[in-house]
Amino acid sequence: MLPRVVIDVDETLIRTSRRKHTVASRVLGAEIPFEAVETLSDRQLFERYASPEQTTRQGELSRLYWDLLLCLDERGLELLHMDEDVPYAAEALRSWERHCEIVYLTGRPEPMRGHTLEALEGFGIPVEGARLVMFDPADWESFLSGNRMALQETRERLFSNILEEGPVARVVDDFPGYFRTYTKYGVPDRVGLLFSPRRTLQRFLDRGATRVFESWEPLIDDIPRD
Numbered sequence: 704m705l706p707r708v709v710i711d712v713d714e715t716l717i718r719t720s721r722r723k724h725t726v727a728s729r730v731l732g733a734e735i736p737f738e739a740v741e742t743l744s745d746r747q748l749f750e751r752y753a754s755p756e757q758t759t760r761q762g763e764l765s766r767l768y769w770d771l772l773l774c775l776d777e778r779g780l781e782l783l784h785m786d787e788d789v790p791y792a793a794e795a796l797r798s799w800e801r802h803c804e805i806v807y808l809t810g811r812p813e814p815m816r817g818h819t820l821e822a823l824e825g826f827g828i829p830v831e832g833a834r835l836v837m838f839d840p841a842d843w844e845s846f847l848s849g850n851r852m853a854l855q856e857t858r859e860r861l862f863s864n865i866l867e868e869g870p871v872a873r874v875v876d877d878f879p880g881y882f883r884t885y886t887k888y889g890v891p892d893r894v895g896l897l898f899s900p901r902r903t904l905q906r907f908l909d910r911g912a913t914r915v916f917e918s919w920e921p922l923i924d925d926i927p928r929d
Contacts, residue, residue: 705804706872706929709865712809712819714877715896716792716828719772721785726771730764731757742900766847774815775840783818789898791919793827803872803927805833806865810854812840836861859884873927879906886911892927 713719724740733752743751745768749761757764770776774783796805811819816837824830838857846853858881865871866888873892874885879902885893895912896919897904907915916922 704869705802706927707804707806707865707869708799708873708875708927709806709808709862709871709890710796710874711876711878711881712807712811712823714789714898715875716789716796716807717822717826718787718789719785721787722782723772725782725785726768726779727752730768730771744901769843769847773812773843774818775812775843780818783822786822788826788828789919791923795919795923795925796829797827798923799926800829800832805829806871807833807835808858808861808865809835810838810858812843813837814840836865855880855884859887862888872929875922877902879910879912882907882911894922 710716720737720740723745724735724737727740727745727748728735731749731752731754733754735748735752739748739751745765749765749768753761753764767776771779771782774780799805807823809819816835819837820830820835838854838861842853842857850856862884871888871890873894874890875894875896876882876885877896877898879895882893882895891913893911893913895907895915897907897915897917904915
């Protein structure tokens with residue numbers, strides 16, 4: 704049996720910063736510096752660039768932001784072409800694909816499945832024989848309705864479901880917060896990707912990452928093992 708690897712999608716394989724910048728700018732009708740999207744959280748973006756009048760409509764505008772970003776509002780589909788590939792990710796996964804079973808685990812909702820597979824394939828990332836595990840729109844509805852832990856809880860549930868089919872040898876993710884789940888379930892090789900200036904090496908390590916890289920390049924020849 705081949706070792707299994709679970710890999711995040713957004714910001715791990717696909718950079719969405721340009722699309723996020725456009726969505727935030729349109730929702731707030733503001734000139735937001737691109738660097739702000741790289742350094743501020745979504746909540747901080749709203750706090751800094753929303754007008755006083757918009758602040759009174761925070762719930763409405765926040766929902767519009769996420770609906771566009773998640774393409775639950777079809778107008779968001781028009782912006783998918785702005786996404787970019789993460790350098791060396793495709794090369795690494797193409798070198799791994801014959802040696803492991805690849806599972807992509809993403810917070811993107813199920814209606815984005817076709818668009819996500821098309822984007823991955825377009826960037827040269829192997830999809831044939833790989834699995835794509837996605838959120839349900841209801842999971843996002845819970846988050847947007849005020850359950851701040853909904854995304855973390857859904858991620859853990861989906862990851863647990865993956866483990867029911869067999870062990871996972873390696874995870875690769877850019878978000879430190881999920882590494883507590885990966886540690887809890889005993890994944891031996893927990894690889895963090897330090898791409899965002901909002902993250903730190905220590906934050907990854909404190910939450911359970913076993914290794915942290917600033918690029919996919921060192922992982923190209925690092926074939927997953929049982």
